Amino acid sequence: MTWEPLLTPIETAKLLRIHPKTAVRLARTNELHAVRLGKQWRFRQSDLTAWVESHVKSICQPSDCMEK
Numbered sequence: 001m002t003w004e005p006l007l008t009p010i011e012t013a014k015l016l017r018i019h020p021k022t023a024v025r026l027a028r029t030n031e032l033h034a035v036r037l038g039k040q041w042r043f044r045q046s047d048l049t050a051w052v053e054s055h056v057k058s059i060c061q062p063s064d065c066m067e068k
Contacts, residue, residue, distance in 0.1 A: 006035065006042035015048060 009020040009027075016023065024041050027034035033047040 004044055004046060007045060009041055012043040012048060016052070
């Protein structure tokens with residue numbers, strides 16, 4: 001496992017183009033993997049990438065996503 005910097009909810013929200021409170025809500029409901037350090041939530045960019053890719057795959061079927 002490689003060490004990578006942990007992102008704040010604000011940094012995470014900017015990357016995902018969501019509100020920071022949405023990022024925290026997703027973390028609290030275990031929809032988005034995060035680490036809680038005291039009262040602070042932190043996110044790994046690799047987890048965010050995996051989360052986005054899984055959502056794109058679940059929404060987009062191969063025949064629907066092909067460019068016309």
